[in-house]
Amino acid sequence: MAKTALMTVLRRPATIRYPFEPAKKTDISRGHVVIDESRCISCSLCQKRCPAQAIVVLKDEKTWQIDRLRCVVCRACVDVCPVTCLFMDTQYTAPMTTRGVETVAITYVKPPKPEKPSATGEAQT
Amino acid sequence: MTRQIIIPFGPQHPVFPEPIHLDLVLEDEKVVDVIPSIGYIHRGFEKLVEKREFPDYVYIAERTCGICSFIHGMTYCQGIEQVMNIEVPERALFLRTIWSEYSRLHSHLLWLGCFADSFGFENLFMNAWRIRERILDVLEQTTGGRVIQGACKIGGVRLDIDNEKLGRMSNDLDSIREEIDVLTTIFLRDNSIKHRLKDIGVLQKADAYQMGAVGPVARASGLAIDIRKTGYAAYGKLDLEIATEHEGDSYARCVVRARELFTSIDLIKQAIRTIPDGPVDIKVTGAPDGEYFSRSEQPRGELIHYVKGNGTKFLVRARIRTPTLTNIPPLVKMLQGCELADVPVIVLSIDPCIGCAER
Numbered sequence: 001m002a003k004t005a006l007m008t009v010l011r012r013p014a015t016i017r018y019p020f021e022p023a024k025k026t027d028i029s030r031g032h033v034v035i036d037e038s039r040c041i042s043c044s045l046c047q048k049r050c051p052a053q054a055i056v057v058l059k060d061e062k063t064w065q066i067d068r069l070r071c072v073v074c075r076a077c078v079d080v081c082p083v084t085c086l087f088m089d090t091q092y093t094a095p096m097t098t099r100g101v102e103t104v105a106i107t108y109v110k111p112p113k114p115e116k117p118s119a120t121g122e123a124q125t
Numbered sequence: 126m127t128r129q130i131i132i133p134f135g136p137q138h139p140v141f142p143e144p145i146h147l148d149l150v151l152e153d154e155k156v157v158d159v160i161p162s163i164g165y166i167h168r169g170f171e172k173l174v175e176k177r178e179f180p181d182y183v184y185i186a187e188r189t190c191g192i193c194s195f196i197h198g199m200t201y202c203q204g205i206e207q208v209m210n211i212e213v214p215e216r217a218l219f220l221r222t223i224w225s226e227y228s229r230l231h232s233h234l235l236w237l238g239c240f241a242d243s244f245g246f247e248n249l250f251m252n253a254w255r256i257r258e259r260i261l262d263v264l265e266q267t268t269g270g271r272v273i274q275g276a277c278k279i280g281g282v283r284l285d286i287d288n289e290k291l292g293r294m295s296n297d298l299d300s301i302r303e304e305i306d307v308l309t310t311i312f313l314r315d316n317s318i319k320h321r322l323k324d325i326g327v328l329q330k331a332d333a334y335q336m337g338a339v340g341p342v343a344r345a346s347g348l349a350i351d352i353r354k355t356g357y358a359a360y361g362k363l364d365l366e367i368a369t370e371h372e373g374d375s376y377a378r379c380v381v382r383a384r385e386l387f388t389s390i391d392l393i394k395q396a397i398r399t400i401p402d403g404p405v406d407i408k409v410t411g412a413p414d415g416e417y418f419s420r421s422e423q424p425r426g427e428l429i430h431y432v433k434g435n436g437t438k439f440l441v442r443a444r445i446r447t448p449t450l451t452n453i454p455p456l457v458k459m460l461q462g463c464e465l466a467d468v469p470v471i472v473l474s475i476d477p478c479i480g481c482a483e484r
Contacts, residue, residue: 004311026266026269028268028284030269030270050181051177
């Protein structure tokens with residue numbers, strides 16, 4: 001025990017001087033969910049899959065809402081998103097003093113359907 | 126006859142963050158009877174199964190406990206996989222084993238630290254948690270979460286670890302093993318620790334069996350019970366030696382957990398050596414129709430997840446039986462006849478996790 005105690009006196013501290021030094025993070029750390037609003041197609045799959053019911057997608061109003069205090073950061077929404085517009089950021093969210101939802105306006109515009117080649121006759125001319 | 130008095134112990138107690146309440150019936154300083162009561166942090170997890178689809182419930186099952194979270198998720202997945210007859214790929218089973226054993230390492234180191242704190246050895250507490258931090262780093266690097274791993278899903282695991290990383294983990298374990306060796310030597314050799322723990326809270330083998338003790342509590346009383354021996358996940362393919370002691374006192378429980386740290390390291394190294402290549406998950410279609418009792422070995426003992434489905438996406442019933450709940454009757458037996466000053470140490474020696482036990 002004395003040897004360990006002496007060694008720890010001579011070594012650098014095992015702890016990080018947070019917040020002066022940033023906390024340890026890895027590439028796959030689950031911090032918080034971010035959305036690319038320009039690609040979201042309002043399919044609501046993330047809302048359906050969310051085990052904490054933190055996400056609400058309003059199709060008519062074109063908004064994507066998340067309650068950060070409800071979110072359990074499980075990454076289920078990121079896995080299920082069919083257009084991969086959700087990402088997991090490695091940074092934790094800052095502490096909050098009030099409850100509330102974060103609303104993001106979806107800016108995705110559905111591209112117009114390509115015009116079908118018209119029926120018989122024209123193609124041959 | 127000496128006058129009996131009742132002293133309340135918990136749910137708030139300096140030694141111990143877990144909210145269990147014990148009414149200690151004392152004659153002078155001697156505890157003659159104990160009346161335990163729980164119910165302070167019930168969260169209704171089992172009812173929630175009716176409101177969430179069965180693949181999403183994995184995340185909820187995992188949040189039952191903040192220490193053995195991975196094993197909870199895995200046991201639930203095993204139950205559903207058995208009901209649905211899903212054959213999980215070999216590599217996924219090995220990865221589950223590796224993460225389970227890392228969870229055990231982290232849980233036992235946490236417990237050794239807390240235990241040292243309970244008998245006033247602050248320095249040892251800090252040292253145990255310093256080593257535990259290295260285990261948590263590995264868990265975060267491989268799963269993305271320090272304590273809630275979220276790596277398990279029905280039909281396999283969500284993340285793969287590449288073989289190069291596995292090799293590095295195996296090498297890291299060698300240096301972790303050296304540090305643990307130094308740490309456990311103090312626990313096993315130090316006279317002040319022996320003096321504090323020997324012959325405190327003795328549980329005889331017959332009592333342990335009769336009262337249904339599980340995990341390290343049973344193993345410290347000489348019962349070689351370990352669900353890992355049933356060969357779930359990849360344990361059937363690994364060489365596992367059960368650590369048992371015969372004294373049944375607090376010191377024996379400490380020794381069992383200290384020895385299990387080395388067993389876990391060996392298991393992880395074996396698993397890394399023999400892990401096959403291949404996919405880590407398979408696609409799951411349909412819904413569970415039937416029921417199953419899924420069992421696994423948590424750091425604290427045998428864990429049971431009961432699942433029952435009726436062919437829809439929502440399960441009808443889920444039931445979780447955690448080892449702490451089973452270890453409360455043996456705890457009462459241990460406490461009878463002890464001194465009041467030894468109560469915190471004895472309660473901590475069963476590694477109580479009331480958060481798990483109440484869900």
